[in-house]
Amino acid sequence: MLREGTAGWIAVSQYHPTRQNQQVCSVAERKPGNASDYALRRLESRQSGPEELTDDNPSDYNRGFYCTQAGIISGILLGWTMSNNTECHDDHTLDKYLFPFVYSIVMMISIPINCISLYASCIQVRKKNELSVYIFSLSLADLLYSLILPLWIDYAWHGDDWRLSALLCQISAFLMYMNFYTSTAFLACISLDRYLALVHPLKLQYLRTRRFSLIVTITVWLLESIFNSVILVYKEVFNDPCNFTNHTLCYDNYPLERWQANINLFRICSGYLVPLIIIMFCYQKIYQVVRHNQATLDEEKKKVRKLILNITISFIVCFTPYHVVLLIRSIKEPSTSDPHLLLLMYKVYRVTQALTSLNCIADPILYCFVSETARTDIVNLLRCCLCLRRHGEDQVTEHALCSSATKNTGVITYRTSCETQALKNS
Numbered sequence: 001m002l003r004e005g006t007a008g009w010i011a012v013s014q015y016h017p018t019r020q021n022q023q024v025c026s027v028a029e030r031k032p033g034n035a036s037d038y039a040l041r042r043l044e045s046r047q048s049g050p051e052e053l054t055d056d057n058p059s060d061y062n063r064g065f066y067c068t069q070a071g072i073i074s075g076i077l078l079g080w081t082m083s084n085n086t087e088c089h090d091d092h093t094l095d096k097y098l099f100p101f102v103y104s105i106v107m108m109i110s111i112p113i114n115c116i117s118l119y120a121s122c123i124q125v126r127k128k129n130e131l132s133v134y135i136f137s138l139s140l141a142d143l144l145y146s147l148i149l150p151l152w153i154d155y156a157w158h159g160d161d162w163r164l165s166a167l168l169c170q171i172s173a174f175l176m177y178m179n180f181y182t183s184t185a186f187l188a189c190i191s192l193d194r195y196l197a198l199v200h201p202l203k204l205q206y207l208r209t210r211r212f213s214l215i216v217t218i219t220v221w222l223l224e225s226i227f228n229s230v231i232l233v234y235k236e237v238f239n240d241p242c243n244f245t246n247h248t249l250c251y252d253n254y255p256l257e258r259w260q261a262n263i264n265l266f267r268i269c270s271g272y273l274v275p276l277i278i279i280m281f282c283y284q285k286i287y288q289v290v291r292h293n294q295a296t297l298d299e300e301k302k303k304v305r306k307l308i309l310n311i312t313i314s315f316i317v318c319f320t321p322y323h324v325v326l327l328i329r330s331i332k333e334p335s336t337s338d339p340h341l342l343l344l345m346y347k348v349y350r351v352t353q354a355l356t357s358l359n360c361i362a363d364p365i366l367y368c369f370v371s372e373t374a375r376t377d378i379v380n381l382l383r384c385c386l387c388l389r390r391h392g393e394d395q396v397t398e399h400a401l402c403s404s405a406t407k408n409t410g411v412i413t414y415r416t417s418c419e420t421q422a423l424k425n426s
Helices: 035-044 068-088 093-126 130-147 149-155 165-196 209-225 258-292 298-335 339-356 359-367 372-425
Strands: 001-003 009-013 028-030 238-239 246-252
Touching: 009 149, 028 258, 035 149, 068 372, 093 130, 093 339, 093 359, 130 149, 130 258, 130 359, 149 165, 165 209, 165 246, 165 258, 165 359, 209 238, 209 298, 238 359, 298 339
Parallel strands: none
Antiparallel strands: 001 009, 238 246
16 A cells, blocks of 8 residues: 655555565655665565564664565555656646747737837937936847747647757746846836936936936846856756656746745845835825826826836736746745645646746836837838838839830831831932
């Protein structure tokens, strides 16, 4: 009989003294992963008849165990494996269809709009607009993440099975986490810049210069690269702990180890909670100033309130579910061994991870396209493209007309020469 529990596995049998070749088996409890070594060592040291053996290392065993019949041991180990496979059935159907669907939509929308946002913010940076420096970096982070989404689509489509190289797994995970936490950092910087511009317009002027914003941006990129460099150092490809799937997981394995949980707790505090507090504080103060400003029209107040509400909701929807589940995993997983609980938390975690990609669409819309100057630059870009296209079409049309006119002139000249020759002959 086999029973699987958190402390290990227990094998129980009985001794029949009427049979000389029958084995005496006592109850034993052993830590997972060492059952076969323990049994084989007992088989190697067996005698012709039943004999009591003592534990070599009492700290590892709670009770003695030995069997001199290989068939019983094989049956126990086989039963343990079959029980493990039966209980651990990791179905990746949700990931197979959810992630390719979400990531494909995000990729098709975010890549072009973030390229446009990069262009518009780059023009504003040249005009010494300090806010555009943060928007440019935000769009760059979203664009880099969008470009690696095909790798994650392939990973999810094959049931969370990483079939590419381990290096690509590390690079993809690195860029993904760089996007998460550079985005939250730059969103906090944008809210602080707007707070200083509207709430304290005459104070701390040096904090609202292009030079200072460039220094802050470079610092954010360097710090996030250092914090996430652990992804590039450690092995990030793991075998699925569920034996049924035999898949290779990329970065997000389960259960989390203690050092991974500690890193996640640091990320949650510094990369999510701090930016969230800054954003909520700044936009609450901005709305108070705008609401009490007598010179601002009611229509403008409604626009500001709507924009602040959209920014706050988009941040909460994209990042809060993911970090709440990540917090639960970081607290629970290092100390639990329930396979069903581990699998449930991992599945919910994967769903919330898909939501974070939506910020690649929301960021350029809420932070770039709402600006009138940015919209003007984008319209000018589109007009320039249309003018170039029309100019090209006009050139083609003009070339066709010229070719047609040349042919018609040749025909007329030929006909005139023929008529002249006929008159001479007559």
